[in-house]
Amino acid sequence: MNLSQAFRDPELARGLISSIKQVVADYSGQMTLMEVCGTHTMAIYQHGIRALLPEQVRLISGPGCPVCVTPVGYVDHAIALARKSEVIITTFGDMVRVPGSSSSLLREQARGATVKVVYSPLDALAIAAKNPEKRVIFLGVGFETTTPTIAGAILQASLKGIDNFLVLTSHKTIPEPMAVLTSNPELQVDGYLCPAHVSAIIGADAYLPLAEQHRVPCVVTGFEPIDVLRGTLMLARQLVRGECRVENEYSRVVRPEGNQKARELLYKIFEPCDASWRGIGVIPGSGLRIREAFARFDAARQLDVEVEEPVEHQGCLCGEILKGKVRPHDCPLFRTVCTPEDPVGACMVSSEGTCAAEYKYGG
Amino acid sequence: MCLGVPMKVISIENDTATCEIDGVERLASLMMVDGIEVGDFVLIHAGFAIERIDRDDAEETLTALRSALEKGLVPE
Numbered sequence: 001m002n003l004s005q006a007f008r009d010p011e012l013a014r015g016l017i018s019s020i021k022q023v024v025a026d027y028s029g030q031m032t033l034m035e036v037c038g039t040h041t042m043a044i045y046q047h048g049i050r051a052l053l054p055e056q057v058r059l060i061s062g063p064g065c066p067v068c069v070t071p072v073g074y075v076d077h078a079i080a081l082a083r084k085s086e087v088i089i090t091t092f093g094d095m096v097r098v099p100g101s102s103s104s105l106l107r108e109q110a111r112g113a114t115v116k117v118v119y120s121p122l123d124a125l126a127i128a129a130k131n132p133e134k135r136v137i138f139l140g141v142g143f144e145t146t147t148p149t150i151a152g153a154i155l156q157a158s159l160k161g162i163d164n165f166l167v168l169t170s171h172k173t174i175p176e177p178m179a180v181l182t183s184n185p186e187l188q189v190d191g192y193l194c195p196a197h198v199s200a201i202i203g204a205d206a207y208l209p210l211a212e213q214h215r216v217p218c219v220v221t222g223f224e225p226i227d228v229l230r231g232t233l234m235l236a237r238q239l240v241r242g243e244c245r246v247e248n249e250y251s252r253v254v255r256p257e258g259n260q261k262a263r264e265l266l267y268k269i270f271e272p273c274d275a276s277w278r279g280i281g282v283i284p285g286s287g288l289r290i291r292e293a294f295a296r297f298d299a300a301r302q303l304d305v306e307v308e309e310p311v312e313h314q315g316c317l318c319g320e321i322l323k324g325k326v327r328p329h330d331c332p333l334f335r336t337v338c339t340p341e342d343p344v345g346a347c348m349v350s351s352e353g354t355c356a357a358e359y360k361y362g363g
Numbered sequence: 364m365c366l367g368v369p370m371k372v373i374s375i376e377n378d379t380a381t382c383e384i385d386g387v388e389r390l391a392s393l394m395m396v397d398g399i400e401v402g403d404f405v406l407i408h409a410g411f412a413i414e415r416i417d418r419d420d421a422e423e424t425l426t427a428l429r430s431a432l433e434k435g436l437v438p439e
Contacts (some may be wrong), residue, residue, distance in 0.1 A: 003369060003404075003421050012425075015432035022437055039365050066364045092364065092409075120410025122392065145365040149409040152394050197365040200406065200414040223366075230428070233438070252421040253406055253414050262395040262413060352364065 003252075007224035008047075016229035017052050023236045024056040031239050032058045032188055033232065034324055036178060037195035038065030038352030039223050045361035047225040049232075057236060060324035063177050064195055066142045067094045067350040068322055069277045073310040074170045075100035078139055080305040081168065082113040087303075088131060089115045090124035091139040094350040097343060101311040121153035121167075128157070128165035137299045140169040145197040147171045147288055148262040151269035154290070154297045166299035169289055172275050174198050175206055176286035182214045187324060191217040191235035193228065196250050201266070203258025204248040215244045222250035269294050278346065279319025318345035321354050328358040335359065367406040369416050372399060382407060 024031070035041055041061045044050060050059055063069050079100045082089045089105060096105040096115055109115040114134075118124050121138050128136035140150045150167060157165040174195060181187055194207055199220045207218040217238040221231030231249045238245060248254055266288070275287025290298040312319075316338070317331035328334045328347070338344040340356055347353035370382035370389065378393045382405065392411045393399050405412035431438035 003416070003418070006421070006425055012428055012432065015428075016438070019432070019437040037365060094364070122410045142364055145367070145408055145413065148395055148413070149411045152392060152411060195365060197367045197406070197408060197413065200367075226428075230438075237437075252417045252424065259395060259414055261397060265395060350364070
Protein backbone atom coordinates (compact mmCIF):
# COMPACT_ATOMS: atom_id res chain seq x y z
CA MET A 1 0.00 0.00 0.00
CA ASN A 2 1.20 3.47 -0.88
CA LEU A 3 0.69 5.35 2.38
CA SER A 4 0.58 8.81 0.84
CA GLN A 5 -2.27 7.72 -1.45
CA ALA A 6 -4.14 6.04 1.38
CA PHE A 7 -4.05 9.30 3.35
CA ARG A 8 -5.57 11.13 0.35
CA ASP A 9 -8.61 8.84 -0.02
CA PRO A 10 -11.58 11.04 -1.10
CA GLU A 11 -14.12 8.74 0.54
CA LEU A 12 -12.41 9.01 3.93
CA ALA A 13 -12.16 12.77 3.39
CA ARG A 14 -15.92 13.03 2.79
CA GLY A 15 -16.61 11.01 5.93
CA LEU A 16 -14.29 13.19 8.01
CA ILE A 17 -15.86 16.40 6.70
CA SER A 18 -19.34 15.24 7.66
CA SER A 19 -17.96 14.17 11.08
CA ILE A 20 -16.54 17.68 11.60
CA LYS A 21 -19.90 19.19 10.63
CA GLN A 22 -21.69 16.89 13.05
CA VAL A 23 -19.31 17.74 15.94
CA VAL A 24 -19.63 21.52 15.53
CA ALA A 25 -23.34 21.56 14.63
CA ASP A 26 -24.43 22.97 18.01
CA TYR A 27 -21.32 25.10 18.59
CA SER A 28 -22.23 28.74 18.94
CA GLY A 29 -19.62 31.07 17.49
CA GLN A 30 -16.51 30.36 15.50
CA MET A 31 -13.37 28.39 16.34
CA THR A 32 -10.11 29.81 14.97
CA LEU A 33 -7.53 27.11 14.39
CA MET A 34 -3.98 28.00 13.39
CA GLU A 35 -1.93 25.73 11.17
CA VAL A 36 1.54 26.63 12.39
CA CYS A 37 3.60 25.04 9.66
CA GLY A 38 4.11 26.30 6.11
CA THR A 39 3.85 22.77 4.75
CA HIS A 40 0.35 22.57 6.28
CA THR A 41 -0.53 25.92 4.67
CA MET A 42 0.47 24.53 1.29
CA ALA A 43 -1.45 21.26 1.80
CA ILE A 44 -4.59 23.12 2.95
CA TYR A 45 -4.57 25.37 -0.12
CA GLN A 46 -3.58 22.62 -2.55
CA HIS A 47 -6.45 20.37 -1.47
CA GLY A 48 -8.98 23.21 -1.08
CA ILE A 49 -9.65 22.21 2.52
CA ARG A 50 -10.81 25.66 3.77
CA ALA A 51 -13.80 25.63 1.41
CA LEU A 52 -14.88 22.18 2.65
CA LEU A 53 -15.11 23.08 6.34
CA PRO A 54 -18.29 24.31 8.04
CA GLU A 55 -18.51 28.05 8.75
CA GLN A 56 -17.89 27.55 12.48
CA VAL A 57 -14.32 26.40 11.70
CA ARG A 58 -11.82 29.01 10.53
CA LEU A 59 -8.26 28.00 9.62
CA ILE A 60 -5.55 30.66 9.75
CA SER A 61 -1.90 30.36 8.76
CA GLY A 62 0.85 30.89 11.31
CA PRO A 63 4.56 31.72 11.40
CA GLY A 64 5.85 28.31 10.29
CA CYS A 65 7.46 29.17 6.96
CA PRO A 66 11.16 29.55 7.85
CA VAL A 67 12.05 31.66 4.82
CA CYS A 68 9.11 33.99 5.55
CA VAL A 69 10.03 34.69 9.17
CA THR A 70 13.72 35.29 8.44
CA PRO A 71 14.39 39.01 8.95
CA VAL A 72 15.55 41.14 6.03
CA GLY A 73 18.85 41.86 7.86
CA TYR A 74 19.82 38.19 7.51
CA VAL A 75 19.25 38.32 3.74
CA ASP A 76 21.38 41.48 3.59
CA HIS A 77 24.13 39.69 5.55
CA ALA A 78 24.06 36.75 3.09
CA ILE A 79 24.21 39.20 0.16
CA ALA A 80 27.22 41.01 1.68
CA LEU A 81 29.00 37.65 2.06
CA ALA A 82 28.07 36.60 -1.50
CA ARG A 83 29.90 39.70 -2.81
CA LYS A 84 33.24 38.43 -1.50
CA SER A 85 35.19 36.80 -4.30
CA GLU A 86 36.40 33.86 -2.19
CA VAL A 87 32.86 32.90 -1.14
CA ILE A 88 30.49 30.28 -2.56
CA ILE A 89 26.97 30.60 -1.13
CA THR A 90 25.04 27.33 -0.84
CA THR A 91 21.37 27.30 0.11
CA PHE A 92 17.98 25.65 -0.14
CA GLY A 93 16.19 27.04 -3.21
CA ASP A 94 13.70 29.48 -1.73
CA MET A 95 16.28 31.81 -0.19
CA VAL A 96 17.82 32.96 -3.48
CA ARG A 97 14.78 35.01 -4.49
CA VAL A 98 13.99 36.64 -1.13
CA PRO A 99 14.38 40.41 -1.52
CA GLY A 100 16.94 42.01 0.80
CA SER A 101 16.97 45.76 1.44
CA SER A 102 18.41 46.58 -1.98
CA SER A 103 19.25 43.29 -3.72
CA SER A 104 18.69 39.54 -3.65
CA LEU A 105 21.02 36.54 -3.98
CA LEU A 106 19.61 35.92 -7.45
CA ARG A 107 20.57 39.44 -8.49
CA GLU A 108 24.03 39.01 -6.94
CA GLN A 109 24.43 35.80 -8.92
CA ALA A 110 23.66 37.72 -12.12
CA ARG A 111 26.41 40.16 -11.10
CA GLY A 112 28.94 37.36 -10.75
CA ALA A 113 28.52 35.94 -7.24
CA THR A 114 28.59 32.15 -6.91
CA VAL A 115 25.30 30.92 -5.45
CA LYS A 116 24.48 27.20 -5.57
CA VAL A 117 21.15 25.63 -4.66
CA VAL A 118 21.56 22.33 -2.81
CA TYR A 119 19.20 19.59 -1.65
CA SER A 120 21.08 18.78 1.56
CA PRO A 121 23.67 20.52 3.76
CA LEU A 122 25.80 17.44 3.06
CA ASP A 123 25.89 18.54 -0.62
CA ALA A 124 27.22 21.92 0.56
CA LEU A 125 29.88 20.08 2.56
CA ALA A 126 30.88 18.13 -0.57
CA ILE A 127 31.24 21.43 -2.48
CA ALA A 128 33.51 22.71 0.32
CA ALA A 129 35.67 19.56 0.14
CA LYS A 130 36.05 20.01 -3.63
CA ASN A 131 36.88 23.73 -3.44
CA PRO A 132 39.48 24.08 -0.67
CA GLU A 133 40.56 27.54 -1.90
CA LYS A 134 37.01 28.88 -1.42
CA ARG A 135 34.91 29.53 1.70
CA VAL A 136 31.65 27.66 1.23
CA ILE A 137 28.85 29.21 3.26
CA PHE A 138 25.58 27.34 3.81
CA LEU A 139 22.54 29.48 4.68
CA GLY A 140 21.25 27.84 7.85
CA VAL A 141 17.56 28.66 7.86
CA GLY A 142 14.90 26.37 9.26
CA PHE A 143 13.17 24.92 12.29
CA GLU A 144 13.85 21.87 14.45
CA THR A 145 13.30 19.51 11.49
CA THR A 146 16.12 21.06 9.47
CA THR A 147 18.59 22.24 12.12
CA PRO A 148 19.79 18.72 13.07
CA THR A 149 20.73 18.12 9.41
CA ILE A 150 22.93 21.22 9.54
CA ALA A 151 24.36 20.08 12.89
CA GLY A 152 25.14 16.77 11.15
CA ALA A 153 27.00 18.58 8.35
CA ILE A 154 29.00 20.70 10.84
CA LEU A 155 29.91 17.59 12.84
CA GLN A 156 31.09 15.86 9.65
CA ALA A 157 33.10 18.96 8.67
CA SER A 158 34.74 18.90 12.09
CA LEU A 159 35.54 15.17 11.92
CA LYS A 160 36.90 15.39 8.36
CA GLY A 161 38.75 18.69 8.94
CA ILE A 162 36.82 20.57 6.22
CA ASP A 163 37.47 24.01 7.70
CA ASN A 164 36.35 26.04 4.68
CA PHE A 165 32.72 25.01 5.37
CA LEU A 166 30.77 27.72 7.21
CA VAL A 167 27.15 28.29 8.18
CA LEU A 168 25.34 31.62 8.45
CA THR A 169 22.66 30.73 10.95
CA SER A 170 19.12 31.97 11.46
CA HIS A 171 17.64 28.85 13.02
CA LYS A 172 14.45 29.06 14.99
CA THR A 173 12.33 26.91 17.28
CA ILE A 174 8.56 26.60 17.08
CA PRO A 175 6.99 26.34 20.56
CA GLU A 176 8.14 29.84 21.66
CA PRO A 177 6.30 31.85 18.96
CA MET A 178 3.22 29.69 19.55
CA ALA A 179 3.25 30.78 23.21
CA VAL A 180 3.71 34.43 22.12
CA LEU A 181 0.83 34.27 19.64
CA THR A 182 -1.38 32.60 22.24
CA SER A 183 -0.75 35.46 24.66
CA ASN A 184 -1.65 38.09 22.02
CA PRO A 185 -5.19 39.30 22.87
CA GLU A 186 -5.73 40.59 19.31
CA LEU A 187 -5.37 37.11 17.85
CA GLN A 188 -7.55 34.66 19.73
CA VAL A 189 -6.18 31.32 18.52
CA ASP A 190 -8.52 28.59 19.84
CA GLY A 191 -6.42 25.59 18.79
CA TYR A 192 -3.22 24.60 17.05
CA LEU A 193 -2.61 22.13 14.25
CA CYS A 194 0.99 21.48 15.38
CA PRO A 195 3.69 20.84 12.76
CA ALA A 196 4.28 17.28 11.60
CA HIS A 197 8.01 17.01 11.11
CA VAL A 198 9.18 19.55 13.69
CA SER A 199 7.25 17.35 16.11
CA ALA A 200 9.07 14.23 14.85
CA ILE A 201 12.17 15.82 16.42
CA ILE A 202 10.79 17.67 19.47
CA GLY A 203 8.00 15.17 20.28
CA ALA A 204 4.28 15.68 20.90
CA ASP A 205 4.99 16.27 24.61
CA ALA A 206 6.76 19.54 23.71
CA TYR A 207 3.30 21.16 23.44
CA LEU A 208 2.18 20.16 26.96
CA PRO A 209 3.00 23.62 28.42
CA LEU A 210 0.86 25.26 25.70
CA ALA A 211 -2.09 23.01 26.47
CA GLU A 212 -1.70 22.99 30.25
CA GLN A 213 -0.52 26.53 31.02
CA HIS A 214 -1.95 28.49 28.08
CA ARG A 215 -5.09 26.33 27.88
CA VAL A 216 -4.96 25.86 24.09
CA PRO A 217 -5.74 22.47 22.54
CA CYS A 218 -2.85 21.16 20.40
CA VAL A 219 -3.00 18.36 17.83
CA VAL A 220 0.18 17.16 16.11
CA THR A 221 -1.02 16.68 12.53
CA GLY A 222 0.44 15.05 9.42
CA PHE A 223 0.65 16.75 6.02
CA GLU A 224 -1.74 14.63 3.94
CA PRO A 225 -5.38 15.78 3.51
CA ILE A 226 -6.78 12.96 5.68
CA ASP A 227 -4.31 14.01 8.40
CA VAL A 228 -5.35 17.67 8.22
CA LEU A 229 -9.06 16.75 8.38
CA ARG A 230 -8.49 14.34 11.30
CA GLY A 231 -6.43 16.98 13.14
CA THR A 232 -9.22 19.51 12.59
CA LEU A 233 -11.81 17.02 13.84
CA MET A 234 -9.75 16.32 16.98
CA LEU A 235 -9.37 20.05 17.73
CA ALA A 236 -13.07 20.71 17.09
CA ARG A 237 -14.05 17.91 19.45
CA GLN A 238 -11.75 19.21 22.20
CA LEU A 239 -13.19 22.73 21.83
CA VAL A 240 -16.80 21.50 21.89
CA ARG A 241 -16.03 19.49 25.05
CA GLY A 242 -14.07 22.34 26.63
CA GLU A 243 -10.83 20.33 26.78
CA CYS A 244 -7.19 21.48 26.42
CA ARG A 245 -5.05 18.47 25.62
CA VAL A 246 -2.18 17.46 23.37
CA GLU A 247 -3.25 14.80 20.88
CA ASN A 248 -1.11 13.10 18.28
CA GLU A 249 -2.82 12.54 14.95
CA TYR A 250 0.49 11.69 13.24
CA SER A 251 1.45 8.74 15.44
CA ARG A 252 2.85 6.78 12.47
CA VAL A 253 5.86 9.11 12.65
CA VAL A 254 5.76 11.27 15.80
CA ARG A 255 6.49 9.80 19.24
CA PRO A 256 5.54 11.56 22.50
CA GLU A 257 9.24 11.97 23.34
CA GLY A 258 10.34 12.79 19.76
CA ASN A 259 13.70 11.80 18.29
CA GLN A 260 16.21 12.06 21.11
CA LYS A 261 19.19 11.14 18.94
CA ALA A 262 18.43 14.00 16.54
CA ARG A 263 18.08 16.42 19.46
CA GLU A 264 21.41 15.27 20.94
CA LEU A 265 23.07 16.00 17.59
CA LEU A 266 21.32 19.37 17.39
CA TYR A 267 22.35 20.48 20.89
CA LYS A 268 25.90 19.18 20.53
CA ILE A 269 26.46 21.88 17.89
CA PHE A 270 23.83 24.54 18.70
CA GLU A 271 22.62 26.37 21.82
CA PRO A 272 19.49 28.47 22.38
CA CYS A 273 19.59 32.23 21.78
CA ASP A 274 17.15 35.08 21.28
CA ALA A 275 15.92 35.44 17.71
CA SER A 276 14.19 38.06 15.63
CA TRP A 277 11.05 37.00 13.72
CA ARG A 278 9.68 39.01 10.84
CA GLY A 279 6.34 40.42 11.93
CA ILE A 280 6.66 39.31 15.55
CA GLY A 281 9.97 40.83 16.70
CA VAL A 282 12.54 39.37 19.08
CA ILE A 283 11.39 36.29 21.00
CA PRO A 284 13.66 35.26 23.89
CA GLY A 285 15.11 31.75 23.55
CA SER A 286 13.49 31.09 20.16
CA GLY A 287 16.70 30.81 18.13
CA LEU A 288 19.66 28.46 17.86
CA ARG A 289 23.28 29.58 17.42
CA ILE A 290 26.49 27.64 16.95
CA ARG A 291 28.27 26.82 20.23
CA GLU A 292 31.67 28.38 20.98
CA ALA A 293 33.39 24.98 20.52
CA PHE A 294 32.31 24.99 16.85
CA ALA A 295 32.75 28.76 16.25
CA ARG A 296 35.18 28.08 13.40
CA PHE A 297 32.17 26.99 11.32
CA ASP A 298 30.15 30.13 12.11
CA ALA A 299 30.22 32.49 9.11
CA ALA A 300 29.06 35.46 11.22
CA ARG A 301 32.04 35.05 13.57
CA GLN A 302 34.64 34.14 10.94
CA LEU A 303 34.02 36.65 8.15
CA ASP A 304 33.81 40.36 8.69
CA VAL A 305 31.55 42.17 6.23
CA GLU A 306 29.73 45.45 6.22
CA VAL A 307 25.97 44.86 6.07
CA GLU A 308 23.64 47.61 4.93
CA GLU A 309 21.00 49.04 7.26
CA PRO A 310 17.90 46.84 6.84
CA VAL A 311 14.89 48.42 5.11
CA GLU A 312 11.48 46.73 5.17
CA HIS A 313 9.45 47.14 2.01
CA GLN A 314 6.80 49.84 2.17
CA GLY A 315 3.25 48.57 2.19
CA CYS A 316 4.18 44.87 2.50
CA LEU A 317 1.97 43.16 5.09
CA CYS A 318 4.06 39.96 5.45
CA GLY A 319 4.51 40.64 9.15
CA GLU A 320 0.77 40.81 9.84
CA ILE A 321 0.10 37.81 7.61
CA LEU A 322 2.64 35.74 9.57
CA LYS A 323 0.76 36.43 12.79
CA GLY A 324 -2.49 35.32 11.18
CA LYS A 325 -3.93 38.83 11.63
CA VAL A 326 -4.64 39.61 7.98
CA ARG A 327 -5.11 37.57 4.80
CA PRO A 328 -3.14 38.08 1.55
CA HIS A 329 -6.13 39.84 -0.09
CA ASP A 330 -5.94 42.53 2.61
CA CYS A 331 -2.49 43.57 1.35
CA PRO A 332 -2.55 46.33 -1.30
CA LEU A 333 0.52 44.82 -2.98
CA PHE A 334 -0.95 41.30 -3.36
CA ARG A 335 -1.35 40.30 -7.05
CA THR A 336 -0.65 43.91 -8.10
CA VAL A 337 3.04 44.68 -7.61
CA CYS A 338 3.79 41.54 -5.55
CA THR A 339 3.65 38.31 -7.57
CA PRO A 340 5.63 35.04 -7.53
CA GLU A 341 7.62 36.29 -10.56
CA ASP A 342 8.50 39.55 -8.85
CA PRO A 343 7.93 39.13 -5.11
CA VAL A 344 8.10 42.04 -2.67
CA GLY A 345 7.76 40.07 0.55
CA ALA A 346 9.07 36.69 1.65
CA CYS A 347 5.53 35.24 1.99
CA MET A 348 5.24 35.47 -1.80
CA VAL A 349 8.68 33.94 -2.44
CA SER A 350 8.60 30.68 -0.59
CA SER A 351 6.32 28.09 -2.17
CA GLU A 352 4.93 27.49 1.31
CA GLY A 353 4.37 31.18 2.05
CA THR A 354 0.74 32.11 2.62
CA CYS A 355 0.74 34.68 -0.21
CA ALA A 356 2.33 32.28 -2.71
CA ALA A 357 -0.20 29.56 -1.80
CA GLU A 358 -3.13 32.01 -2.06
CA TYR A 359 -1.79 33.28 -5.42
CA LYS A 360 -1.46 29.77 -6.81
CA TYR A 361 -4.52 28.04 -5.37
CA GLY A 362 -6.78 30.79 -3.97
CA GLY A 363 -9.97 31.96 -5.61
CA MET B 364 10.67 23.58 4.05
CA CYS B 365 9.85 20.81 6.51
CA LEU B 366 8.68 18.52 3.75
CA GLY B 367 9.68 14.90 4.32
CA VAL B 368 9.52 12.09 1.82
CA PRO B 369 8.60 8.57 2.98
CA MET B 370 11.07 6.13 1.37
CA LYS B 371 11.94 2.45 1.65
CA VAL B 372 15.47 1.46 2.67
CA ILE B 373 16.91 -0.86 0.03
CA SER B 374 20.52 -1.10 1.18
CA ILE B 375 22.75 0.20 3.95
CA GLU B 376 26.47 0.91 3.86
CA ASN B 377 28.11 2.23 7.03
CA ASP B 378 25.83 5.05 8.18
CA THR B 379 24.27 5.75 4.78
CA ALA B 380 21.15 4.15 3.32
CA THR B 381 20.04 3.91 -0.28
CA CYS B 382 16.31 4.65 -0.20
CA GLU B 383 13.68 4.31 -2.89
CA ILE B 384 10.23 5.64 -3.75
CA ASP B 385 8.43 5.26 -7.10
CA GLY B 386 11.66 4.20 -8.81
CA VAL B 387 13.65 7.19 -7.52
CA GLU B 388 16.71 6.39 -5.42
CA ARG B 389 18.42 8.69 -2.93
CA LEU B 390 21.23 8.37 -0.44
CA ALA B 391 20.30 9.31 3.11
CA SER B 392 22.39 9.64 6.25
CA LEU B 393 21.28 7.43 9.16
CA MET B 394 23.11 9.62 11.69
CA MET B 395 19.85 10.50 13.50
CA VAL B 396 18.13 7.12 13.68
CA ASP B 397 19.09 3.87 15.40
CA GLY B 398 18.46 0.29 14.31
CA ILE B 399 17.23 0.89 10.77
CA GLU B 400 17.15 -2.25 8.63
CA VAL B 401 16.68 -2.96 4.92
CA GLY B 402 12.93 -2.95 4.18
CA ASP B 403 12.12 -0.29 6.82
CA PHE B 404 10.30 2.87 5.77
CA VAL B 405 11.91 6.12 6.83
CA LEU B 406 11.08 9.79 6.50
CA ILE B 407 13.76 11.63 4.51
CA HIS B 408 14.42 15.34 5.00
CA ALA B 409 17.35 17.20 3.39
CA GLY B 410 19.42 14.06 2.91
CA PHE B 411 18.84 12.57 6.37
CA ALA B 412 16.47 9.90 7.67
CA ILE B 413 14.79 11.82 10.52
CA GLU B 414 12.43 9.11 11.77
CA ARG B 415 11.17 5.60 11.13
CA ILE B 416 7.61 5.30 9.74
CA ASP B 417 5.44 2.85 11.66
CA ARG B 418 3.38 1.22 8.92
CA ASP B 419 1.42 -0.93 11.37
CA ASP B 420 0.31 2.23 13.15
CA ALA B 421 -0.69 3.81 9.82
CA GLU B 422 -2.74 0.80 8.82
CA GLU B 423 -4.44 0.62 12.23
CA THR B 424 -5.35 4.30 11.89
CA LEU B 425 -6.86 3.78 8.44
CA THR B 426 -8.76 0.64 9.48
CA ALA B 427 -10.22 2.33 12.57
CA LEU B 428 -11.17 5.37 10.50
CA ARG B 429 -12.90 3.30 7.79
CA SER B 430 -14.69 1.15 10.32
CA ALA B 431 -16.09 4.15 12.27
CA LEU B 432 -17.19 5.96 9.13
CA GLU B 433 -18.88 2.85 7.70
CA LYS B 434 -20.92 2.57 10.91
CA GLY B 435 -21.85 6.25 10.63
CA LEU B 436 -19.86 7.11 13.78
CA VAL B 437 -17.59 10.10 14.36
CA PRO B 438 -14.10 8.55 14.46
CA GLU B 439 -11.99 8.93 17.60
